[in-house]
Amino acid sequence: MIAQARILQVLHLGCAVATALTALISFLVRCNHEIGGETRKAQSRHHAILRRLFTGALICCYVAEAIILVTDGDGSSALAQARQFHLGFLTLFWLVLGFREKDLSYEIRNSATTTAVLEAPIFTLSFLQLHNEPSQICQLVVQACRLTILVSIVIFNCWTARAGKKLNADYSPLLTNGDGRTEETSYGTAPLRVNAEAGDDSDSDSDDDYLDTTKQFRAKQLQAAGGWWAYFKGFTPLLPFLIPRNDRKVQICLLLNVALLMVVRAMNILIPRQLGLVTDKLIGGQGPPYRELVIWLLLDVLNGSSGIGLVQSLLKIPIEQFSYRQITNAAFSHVMSLSMDFHSERDSAEVLKAVEQGEALTSLLETAVLDVSPTLIDLLVAFTLLYWKFNSNLTLVLMMSTVSYMSLEVLTSTWNLDNRREYTKAEREETRVMYQAVQGWQTVTYFNMFSFERNRIANAVEDKLRKERKWTRYNAFISALMSLTMPATLFLLAFMVIHEISQGRKSPGDFVFLVQYWRSLIYPIKALSFKYRWLMSDMVGAERLLELFQTKPSIADREGATELETIKGVVEFKHVNFAYDPRKPTLKDISFTARPGETVALVGETGAGKSSITKLLLRFYDVTDGRIEVDGHDVRDVTLTSLRSAFGVVPQDPLLFNASIAENLRYAKPEATDAELEDACRAAAIHAKILSFPAGYATKVGENGVKLSGGEVQRLAIARVFLRDPRILILDEATSAVDTNTECEIQNALAKLRAGRTTFVIAHRLSTIVNADRIIVLHEGSIVESGSHQELIQRPDGRYQGLWSKQVAGVKTGDLISLES
């Protein structure tokens, strides 16, 4: 019997709390649907009247049972108190929820379901305890009616929701496809690609576009997949970097930290209890409570930053570092794995800043495991303790204030999210402007644009500060608003305990306990709301990183791609068509074969498509149509690594790292010996020059090789290719920056290097390719002529012949164009 009464008591309390929580969660979910662009459906008058009728009937049932309870006379037992709480709370609850103008059918349906589920066992247990007393029979009848009404409310709201959905489907928005799905199927996937396909040539890499795109993504995502839950779920790709699945050390630190959290929880109760004991002993005149005071001191010190707090801080270090390491390494690898279309569209400074901003998420694991879950436990303990030590009214006050505090926090944080997003964007812009100016220092100097750049940076800094101020100011107001609720709650609780003491039901020690315990009680509530606010900010910061993670490389290894083993070097283009933009073809029906050891020169006016052919060879892009084969393997069927290691490239503008000459050379072959480096440099006609530098091979080349001349940079790039010793060479204007003598030396060296290797040469100066086995002349993306130098210059009115004549004429008129002797 006592057990049944206990269960009933728990059910009564649980029913009220669970209903309130369900309503709160449903409200938040709905709220965020609205932020995501979904509006609450207008409710018909007919439905609104019915809804109010149902609610009215339900409230009548609660009031009726409350009257029965009061007339019954047994108001002091724990069960009666729990019933009072249940009935009082739910009457208020349904009054607030059921008569609002706003359509709250979603919240009502969910809350009614929870209430019905918990009231059903209350009814069953009450029925089992039936003694044929009139009050009991009345109570059961009322409870049965209430259950019926609750079930009707659920059914009614389900039906109205379905009717609403049908209406929505009939008027599906333009954003959605016929089947109701939005056009973007996944959050953050290559928006540029979508735009390109849609024929939209807007410059999507601008930050304004980003902000709009992110907002649109968020809105569509929220609309398509179910509110903030979908938004949070969108971050799941980042979870593997935050969860230490295989890291034993981090797992152990996490476990120990959780265990210590439990100890702290126990301490949070023991310390105020100890102070309560001290007070009671003092008031009770049982002598000075020195022993109790010393125990309190020990407990307090043990619980503070010099005890458990210190161990916790030390244990947190590996946890924080784990996430940072994971996210940073993964973001770097991912960005580096993205294809050329991504890198040519995006600003590198902005991408780096996005990675940096995303690192804020590294505290997610710590926040979730070590902050949020323990504070939830703290709250549950607090509710139980207050109920056990005082009474249900105190618990109710605490619950209500927690719920209001958290609801307020969630809503106010949401208001500030866009400000945070603006601030994050301004931060990236500031980095971008600064990076551009520093990187382009030479250009800035040539044009004497220092004051222009200073203004630009000053504007970017000011803009960032303005947005930061707005966000921080809002945050301060939110905190102020939140802080108001807490003293009010303490006042109410203290008021109620004092009342209990004045009635002789509680001792002054209980008051001391409450005041002391308040510290430990307020902390989890405040921490929870604070963490929530920062978590939301961190997630906004990480949106761009998430977008990066979700951008898949457009060029990647196909499943089952094979390794390109040792190759002979046959390269074949078969009816290749290619376009960077579908509206403008770049290469049209390109077909040719380069046999091992052959040198194929690509010639044509600027923009004809020469470099594009080499980019396709290296698979920076995939052909739109046709195929490219290396030794009979389609380049799309072999791994990117093995394909690219078959090539050696001397680009138009070689990039050197700000390191020594030797280090730059070893980039091509890390294990190369000094002798190998020297051989390669001799072959590239740069060895003697390097030895003439004071530091020789240890000379630092400066950023992008600014401390070297153009010809030296180019010869170092050639030396790197010698070191790499590839089967296929791509020389893009490889000798454009050298004088005639050096050019001759390089040409001789290249002739040696070319032996037995397939070589593609792109040259504007035709003198450098007169010995090529085949010259392919391109015009507007098509091959217009092909043959040897001799064959081509003999074609009257041929395009090559025309180019050749112009260059020869250029030399005759004193132009700097050089011809091979």
Ligand SMILES: Nc1ncnc2c1ncn2[C@@H]1O[C@H](COP(=O)(O)OP(=O)(O)OP(=O)(O)O)[C@@H](O)[C@H]1O
């Ligand atoms: N990443 C890109 N995105 C869009 N269009 C591009 C891109 N790269 C090149 N193009 C365009 O493709 C065409 C061919 O360019 P490509 O660089 O292949 O010409 P090229 O013959 O090598 O010219 P140059 O001799 O001046 O280097 C040009 O019209 C160019 O504007």
